[in-house]
Amino acid sequence: MSTQSGPVAAPPRAAAARAGTPGGGAAGAGGVTPAVRETVEAIVRAVGAGDDVMIDRLLAGFTEVADYAALVHLRTRLHTALRATRQAMSPYRIPAL
Structure with a gap:
């Protein structure tokens, strides 16, 4: 068994946001923030509409x-x-009647 005795690297920005640090919002069920949920829903809508430009913009964010x-x-x-x-x-x- 080995243990780390050196300094621990800071978590990536996304992980910090998910953990509920300032600016990130509190993580909800499934470990994703409300901002991430909103972005995911927007991506799903853009995919459904076939809007390639919007998909690119949303994925970049x-x-x-x-x-x-x-x-x-x-x-x-x-x-x-x-x-x-x-x-x-x-x-x-x-078909339904």
Whole structure:
């Protein structure tokens, strides 16, 4: 077993924001801040609309605050949205009367 006895590096800015430090906001369920959640939802809407310019802009800002939990949250939301879209467009779906 080894233990570290040297100085510990400061966490990256995204990790500090997620931890609820000043300027970052408190992390909610899933370990992502409300700002990250809002950005993820905006990305999902832009993807749904096919707005490439907006997707690029949002992703550029997302990279400034994203950490692993934020990336997982984005992936989950995109997957969920894509799945819902595919089910709604399925030619095998029986139409409601």
